[in-house]
Amino acid sequence: MGKVVINPARCKGCKLCIEVCPRNVLVPSSKNNHLGIYVVEPKKVGECTGCSRCAMICPDVAIEVYR
Amino acid sequence: MGKVVINPARCKGCKLCIEVCPRNVLVPSSKNNHLGIYVVEPKKVGECTGCSRCAMICPDVAIEVYR
Amino acid sequence: MKKVFGRTRTLRDTHTHYCPGCGHGIAHRLVAEVIDELGIRERTIGIAPVGCAVLAYYYWDLDICEAPHGRPPAVATGMKSVNPKNIVFTYQGDGDLAAIGFNETIHAANRGENITVIFINNAIYGMTGGQMAPTTLCGQVTATTPSGRNAERYGQPIHVAELLGHLPGVTFSSRVALSDIPNIMKTKQAIKKAFQAQMDGKGFSIVEVLSPCPTYWRKTPVEALKFIKKDMTKIFPLGVFKE
Amino acid sequence: MKKVFGRTRTLRDTHTHYCPGCGHGIAHRLVAEVIDELGIRERTIGIAPVGCAVLAYYYWDLDICEAPHGRPPAVATGMKSVNPKNIVFTYQGDGDLAAIGFNETIHAANRGENITVIFINNAIYGMTGGQMAPTTLCGQVTATTPSGRNAERYGQPIHVAELLGHLPGVTFSSRVALSDIPNIMKTKQAIKKAFQAQMDGKGFSIVEVLSPCPTYWRKTPVEALKFIKKDMTKIFPLGVFKE
Amino acid sequence: MSKILMCGNEVIGEAAVQAGCRHYFGYPITPQNELTAYMARRMEEVGGVFLQSESELAAINMVLGASACGARAMTSSSSPGISLKQEGISYIAGMELPAVVVNVMRGGPGLGNIAPSQSDYFQAVKGGGHGDYRLIVLAPSCSQELYDLTALAFDLADTYRNPVMILADGMLGQMMEPVTLKKINSKRVKKPWVLTGAKNRPARMLRSLFLEAGALEKHNEKLQEKYRRIKAKEVRCETYNISRAEVIVVAYGSSARLTKAAVKMAEERGIKAGYIKPITLWPFPEEVFINEKDKDKRYLVVEMNEGQMVEDVERCAGDRKRVSFYGHAGGWIPQVEDIFKRIKKLV
Amino acid sequence: MSKILMCGNEVIGEAAVQAGCRHYFGYPITPQNELTAYMARRMEEVGGVFLQSESELAAINMVLGASACGARAMTSSSSPGISLKQEGISYIAGMELPAVVVNVMRGGPGLGNIAPSQSDYFQAVKGGGHGDYRLIVLAPSCSQELYDLTALAFDLADTYRNPVMILADGMLGQMMEPVTLKKINSKRVKKPWVLTGAKNRPARMLRSLFLEAGALEKHNEKLQEKYRRIKAKEVRCETYNISRAEVIVVAYGSSARLTKAAVKMAEERGIKAGYIKPITLWPFPEEVFINEKDKDKRYLVVEMNEGQMVEDVERCAGDRKRVSFYGHAGGWIPQVEDIFKRIKKLV
Amino acid sequence: MREEIIAAGFGGQGVMLIGKILAYAGMLEGKQVTYFPSYGAEVRGGTANSTTIISTAEIPTPISSHPDVLLAMNSPSCKKFGSRLKKGGLLIANTSLIEDVFKRSDLTIMKIPATSLAHDLGNKRSANMIMIGAYLKYKAIVSLKSVEKAFSIFLPGKKDFWDINKKALRLGMEYEGR
Amino acid sequence: MREEIIAAGFGGQGVMLIGKILAYAGMLEGKQVTYFPSYGAEVRGGTANSTTIISTAEIPTPISSHPDVLLAMNSPSCKKFGSRLKKGGLLIANTSLIEDVFKRSDLTIMKIPATSLAHDLGNKRSANMIMIGAYLKYKAIVSLKSVEKAFSIFLPGKKDFWDINKKALRLGMEYEGR
Ligand SMILES: Cc1ncc(C[n+]2csc(CCOP(=O)(O)OP(=O)(O)O)c2C)c(N)n1
Ligand SMILES: Cc1ncc(C[n+]2csc(CCOP(=O)(O)OP(=O)(O)O)c2C)c(N)n1
Ligand code: SF4
Ligand code: SF4
Ligand code: SF4
Ligand code: SF4
Ligand code: SF4
Ligand code: SF4
């Protein structure tokens, strides 16, 4: 069981995390941050294994992972 | 049978020609040119085969070879 | 729950100016993590390039110096000559390292300067708006090759890691890619080896990192990573060329 | 009797400023002979370096241009771009080509510029009074390495012919020596091949010529040739590295 | 002729193409990248040579080579890149080769920033390279001048066998404003010195090296003689109301645009103001100052730098106490109102 | 202290060593090769770093790196090589790093020749690189000054965090004349900005890039403020008889040596002559000229170039009509008699 | 007459195109015009902006310290440039991405959710055209016709795109955003 | 007192050393001195020369356009500098390598076959010392003692060489060359 915390102020909406998540935990949200960027958010929260793949690919270090 | 003609104005006395002549035709002379350099001259003239080795190594193209 | 992934000490918690999906961000993180894992932050000096990473001093919590475009290896040489115990690394783009600054790179490498070079090969000049780099692929359209890079005119892309591998002063030269998770992990290992080589006083180490520039590749970040995997690594094979 | 050896058309009949036994004189002759034998004098443009051969325009009866120290390949690139039918060659020392101008050399080579480079490797800066060159042998005493070139500090001598041979734009790269008659003859052949490659539009050709500098090797001309044969070719093996 | 809207950098490029330039060598740098990109496109269209060089050093020396073979050749860059070209420029001047070098100035020193600036006046006008050479330096102040002066640059370069610099800045380079792309009738200058291969003529050499005793001195005298000719014939300058003015504002390039508006504002408020806008920074319009003998005149020099041309004005104005300066470096752009205030202070 | 006989280039080297310079980076070029060779030998002896770089570009940037880490670093070259260093010098100035750069000038432009010259005054004094920066420029005129001013250069560089240039020429560099190698008590300047690794303190950065709005302008103001301080405190100048003189000869470096003799000759013949020998070319001794208000004074500027410092004299002399020039470029060295004749003509 | 317009947002929102189109339209109507982009490192990630000046007199500088109009497409640029607007100036704010519009009582403020409207229209990239439309509604400095002509110059030959953007322009003109 | 001496020949003849030794000797005797070499490309192959000035007053320039003394070691340098000698100047010509000595009736000319003499002495490289010796004979600007001291400074520790050169100096001083 894992958990991801995404810092919307850092997220640039590149969606790489979505691409690499094996559990499809992450989805684009309709929330935009201070820059007007639609940020990513965890959706299927329970699915997260805490594998950290999303965090490892995030160019903006917007993701923290807990396990 | 060959013959070498050395232009004393060009010769810088490096003696490379002497070194490479297989017939020991060439020798340092006691003549110096306008710069004061002791130039090389053919001595054992009859020995020359016209092989052009001397001319090929002369950095100053001071030697003409006839055959 | 325990935090299993978070920001490392040396990476400042700040917004970066990079485009979404840019490889510089990943590379910055890896360098910072390696420095922290090796415990050398307090004796490390970084040299920022002139390129998209020009503002690197805002992102790494390290002593950092600027260098004119292409000259980081010369600056690093000067630095290292003052205090050989400092760990000195440069972080350079392909324009910086392989175009204007290739001479400084080659000579520092040949001297075997005990420095580490992180070389971000994104096959483009990002900073100045997407012009051809020495590593641009043949056919690749850029601002200065509107019909694609023409091999007749510009020759083949330069293979930095291989070329430097031929120099005896180079102790470690490797090419890695930010194309997916396994390769990102390999990239980190390579960077670690490079720094370790410097700590061991072994000479010049370089890691060539194939890195996405979605903006000037005119691709989405996801497409950009695929491009690295499919197209770029075909031309720039990954591997260790000197160790 | 017939003249079997005389001065070739393109070599002016004039005193040169070179020291006794200097290899530049031999190399000049070979280049001139090749040009005359290929019948290209009237469309050839030479580029003189900054080095002992800086006055080459007094010695070759050709259109000749000067270039700033190290920049002949860039100048040649500009020239060739104006009239590709011109045969353009540079004549450069090891300081000129492999130190200050190595970037221009590598990039012209990588672009595959259709030019010919005659590279005089005499392991020293002759013109400026005998300082270390990138090709100076380890241990060799020069004005700037009073205790001999130190590999710890300066690394190994750079192997230009091999390094350039790795670049796809290079069509011909070879190392020859002015050490004795057979090698002088081989040198001429190599120079001819290099020019021929250009005439055939094949790209960048370079001939690295190991050449004596008796003055700054502190040797007699005869000893200098022996040094090439015994010591220099050990470090710089002769051969064709790309054809 | 109808006007079109292009950015200044592209205007320079199009003028070069129209003036017959078919050889461009350059290395990217902001804020002149549009020029490099434009040449990449346009040279493909007109069958010219565009080459992105590995560096600025290579670019200027490619220009040297192309010019030696008779081409109208050009390179462009911005401040740091122009610094790297100084050796090459000195060679081109010494070898008496024509060439056009464009500097779209940005903020310095060092890496500085990419905002407009006029901080390279000294470098361009006094000689950033070594030796006693002079560049002809043209300072456009609007897109139309970018076009016209770039075309002129090629003619001057050929006529005098001398490098010519277009000294623009990031504002002019980035800005779009309407411009008329007049047809350019380039001067055809014979070049009997060009290297083509020594066919049916004696071999030629192009060089700046003169080792024989006295030869370099002679060569320098020849250059100076040429510079005197240029000074006599090629000074270009726009003046407004200077004989009646009490305050004359002196400015070139971008700052001259603002200056004109400020002078107008002053006039509207009853102040006797005029301006001198040097178009050739070298040769500097010395005569204009020397002709104004009236001791009561005051000069206000406005530059987007910390005071460079002001030294030339001080030198020519007769008495430097009459000269004041308004300027800053690093991206600062003067405001019309502020220039006006300075004018007011001086009356 | 006893005198020794060394060539000028070696004197510079020894002064640097005595001043605590342990980091030298250079690339050979005539007429300064003896300095490079000397440093190669001496650094081995004193355990310093000598590195023959692959180019002048590399050398100046190695200096940048060494200085950033706190070393007293130096490089030297001659005219064409100094041109190549302009970008680096502009960076060093922008980053506010101390550094000592020696230019042993030769004939230009381009490759020119290797004879003495003073043709790089403009480059050194006005800024051959881009942006509004200033070098402190010291002009020695004899071996003793080579020694003393080189030592001073390191102190000034550290004190002001600014590059300092020693502007010598081939004559001074090649000449041997007796010199006293006084013990040098170098100033110890604290350098709280040096990069050593961020141990127990916040991380430091050294840069000339200021992208934030207004930041580069502010940085330039800071630099200007420093330059004003230097102008106020560091002007150095030797004058002789200027208050009584009718003709004042102005010359620096090698030409100042000759000038002194010519002035003496003039005095012996009853002419009221004096001289101004600027030792700091920047900051230029403006005050000396401004203080001489007497309108009848004539200035004769003697330079081994085509007229460069003369522009500064014209600027400061109050009225440029009072200033005349004597000089040539390309290896020309004035004769004492000829300078004397020029003085005579002016009275 | 002299109108200074700043269009600002983040990279990719097409604020440069807004500026160019307005300048070109001005030129077509015989006015003096200048267009000045922000550029360089700033473009990446941060805000991007362009300044257009349309005038009947010569334009001394293409830069505007106190613009008449601000077309703000995201929040940071609304903050950055909103405070510089002239008294009585016009602010058109893309409320899709701007939550709390800058408050100044001396301004005419028009709120329009341009990004959402564009989304609904089927082309996210048309938000900039919607902003132009809104501007045309409030000020008749240039005509719709000229804008459409300019548009066809800068983005020629893209028929589909063109139709959608025509719609976008009209959508902006019709939106009631006070 | 002011003496300007040019020593000239081709590279390798040791003309630079002549100049340095004379300058050092002058310094030892409390005079002002300068020494100035020719250098650079010129040195290679062509002529080499050095200028030494010894004076009781400050020396404005180390270069001499009209020297008092010329020590000419080969023919081209004899021609080149001979014509520049001051009226009444002294020319010492190495007749081993100079066939027709420059003719000027206003000069004191001393002919000495320095190269052959050195040859006979067993060290070709001593010709320069023979030339110095000849100079000392004609002009007592510096003493033999100072010259010998200077010599030991510039070429220290080479005992054999030193002895031969001492002899060479004396040989020059004794030679009758008018
Ligand atoms: C001397 C000089 N030339 C050119 C530039 C302009 N410039 C800045 S970054 C850059 C190249 C950037 O490309 P790269 O090094 O590949 O880095 P990237 O932005 O792709 O990470 C150039 C040409 C400069 N600042 N200085
Ligand atoms: C920019 C510049 N830097 C340095 C020099 C001085 N310089 C002249 S020739 C030369 C090197 C000569 O060595 P090399 O190229 O090996 O030629 P060689 O004389 O040995 O034939 C140098 C450093 C110069 N003229 N210009
Ligand atoms: S990878 Fe990072 S920046 Fe990209 S969408 Fe995911 S959280 Fe946002
Ligand atoms: S930690 Fe793994 S499973 Fe969880 S969101 Fe990230 S990639 Fe998906
Ligand atoms: S031609 Fe041959 S044999 Fe005759 S001299 Fe020359 S080397 Fe000797
Ligand atoms: S090789 Fe030539 S230069 Fe050398 S000694 Fe023989 S003839 Fe003279
Ligand atoms: S331009 Fe390319 S390299 Fe630069 S920040 Fe954007 S994506 Fe990254
Ligand atoms: S110094 Fe060396 S390379 Fe130069 S001419 Fe003399 S021998 Fe030849």
Ligand SMILES: [Mg+2]
């Ligand atoms: Mg890149």
Ligand SMILES: [Mg+2]
């Ligand atoms: Mg060499």
